[in-house]
Amino acid sequence: MAQRTVTVGSASGLHARPARLFVRAAAALPVPVTATVDGKKPARADSMLAVLALGAVQGTAVTLTASDDAQGVAAVDELAELLAADLDAAPEPDPSDA
C-alpha cells in the first residue's frame, strides 16, 4: 500500500474551505484514497461527509492510503501536499475544473 501520514496545515482545520479543496482534489484522482485519523472511522477522501466527520483540526495527524502502484503513490503524494499546506491562504480553483 502507498501510505503517508501528514499533519493538517490549515489554521481552520480540515473543514470549510480546506475540506472542499481536499475532497475536490480527491474526486479528480484516478484511484480511491482513504484518509484515517486515530480513533475515527476511515474516510473515503472523495466523500465530503466522511472527511468532515474526521474532525481534523490544525496539527491533527492524517494517514492517507492508496494502492501500491505509480498512480496510488502519486495520489497519496498529491493529497498529502494539500493537507500539509495552509489551504486557507490558497487560491480557490474553479469548481468547473474538478
Next chain:
Amino acid sequence: MPDVYRGIGIGVGIVVGPLVRMGRPPELPPASPVDDPAAEVERARQALAAVSADLTSRSAAATDPTATDILDALGMIAADPTLGDDVEQLVDVRTDAVHALHLLFARHRDTLAAAGGYLAERAQDLDDLRDRAVAVALGLPMPGIPDPGHPFVLAAHDLGPADTVGIDPSRVLALVTAQGGPTSHTAILARSLGLPCVVACTGVMDVVDGTTVAVDAEAGVVEAGVDGARRDELAEQARRLAAELAGQGDAESAAVVDAPSVALLLNIGAVADLDDVVDDRFEGVGLFRTEFLFLDRVDPPSFDEQRAAYRSVLSAAAGRKVVVRTLDAGADKPLPFMPVAPGPNPALGVRGLRIARQVPEVLVTQLEALAAAVADVDGAEAWVMAPMVATAEEASWFARRARRAGLDTVGVMVEVPAAALRAREILAEVDFVSIGSNDLAQYTFAADRMEGALWNLLDPWQPALLQLIAGCAAAGAELGKPVGLCGEAAADPALSPVFAGLGVTSLSMSARAVPLVRRALGARSLADCRRLAAQVVAAPSAEQARACAVAAVQAGSDVSPTRSQ
C-alpha cells in the same frame, strides 16, 4: 379592500412590492410498494444530483463570498459518492426513493450530531439537504429562498440559519414571517441586513404569491392587495421615510435639544469588522469578542499572536474606546487546551470566567497580551471585561488579575440574574459593567435562547428583564460608573429610548443598526425617555410594555421634528 395582517415589527422602513412565499419542507407521504428497485435508486440518485446542481449554480451566482462557500459546501455534500452508494442499500420492496433519502440523511445527521462541536452545527444543513432531495423526488418545488427574478417581499413560516445564506439583500425587500419573535433568527437577520421585517404575523402565509403588499416595520403591519391610489400613497410614504433615514448626516440638526446622551458602540469579532466604519461619527467598540483567536486549534494562541491581533484592533479604532471581552468558551464549544468536561447542561456549566478560574494561565496570557498591545498603540483606550460572572467575588478575582496585568479599566458582563441583582456590590469591585441581554433573558426566564417556541419569554420587552437592567443602571448612576448594554436588544430602535431612560450609558450593536438607533434617540428628550422607561417597567406584560412605546411614538409624531406627518 386590502387585508391587514399585524405582527411584531423589527426595524424601521416601509416597502411596497410583490410577496413571494418560501416553500414549506415537504411532508413525507406513506411509502409506496417498490416494484422496480433499480428505478427507485435512479430516482433517488437523480434527486441528489438535482439538489447538488442547484446549490452549485447558486454558489456560482452568489456575490457574497460566505454564501458562495456555504452553498458550494452543501452542493458537495449532496454530490457525496457515499450517499449514492447508501441509497442502493436502503431501497427495498418497502422503501421507495423518498423514504430511502429520508433515512439516509437521518443517519448522517445523527453521526454529525453525535460528533458534537462544529460538526453538530452542520447537522441542520443535512435537514435542509434532505428537504430539498425529498421535494425533488416527490416532484415538488425545492424548498428554500425563492428566486422570482425581481425584487420581492419574502414571506415564510420562519427562517432558520440555513435559509439565510440564500437571502440577497439587493433582491429581498423585506422579511415577513408567520411565526418567530423579536429574538428569532429572522429578526436577528433583518437587523443585520437592515431589512424591514414583521415577525409573528399570523395569517400572512395565506397571501397568494405575487400579491402586492406594503410592509411597515415600525408599525408591525403588512397590508396585502394594495392597489392604485393606496399603492401610490404608500410608495410615497416609503420614499419619504427612506430619504429621512438616508439623511442621517443631518440627524443632529433634527434632534431635540435635550436628547439623551448614550454612546453608540459596535460589536465586532475581528479587525475586519472595523473596515469602512471608522469615521468621525464612530464612537468606539462596545464588545470585541476574542473567540476567533482560540477556536479550531490544538494549542492556545501565543502571547505574541494575541498581542498583534489586539494591536491591529486598537490601531484601527483610532483612539476610540475598545471594550475587549476575554475568552468566552463553554462546555458546548470544547477547546483542546482547556480540559473541561461537557456537563449535562452546557449553558449552566463551566463556561466563561468559570473556565478561567479552573485554567487561569490562558486568561493571564490574554490579559498580558492585551496590556502589551495597549502599550504598543499611541492613545489606545482598551477596557477589558469577563464573561459569565455571577458574584462580586468573581468580579473581584478578575479585576485583580486584569489590574495586575497592567490594565486600568476593568469590568464584567452582567448575563446572570444573580449579577444583576447584586450590581451595586459588583460595581464596587470593577469600573464598569456591560449587560449581555440575550443571556440575561435566557437565564432570567429559564428559556433556552435557541428555543423558538419560547420567543415570548425571550422578548426583550419583558418587564422582569427590563427591571433587572434598570437595577444595574441605577447602581451605575449611584456609583458614577458606566453601565453598557450589548446583545440583540441594544440594536432595537424602539427599545433604545427605554434604555436611555433607565440610565444605560452605552448601547453596542452591529454597524448597520447604528443609524436607526441614533435616529430614535435623537427624536426624544431625556425627560420623555425617563417617563417612557418608567411606564414600560411598570407594564404588566411584554405586550403592554411594547404598546406603551408605540403609543409614545404616535403621540410624539405630531410634534417630532424628524417626522413629516
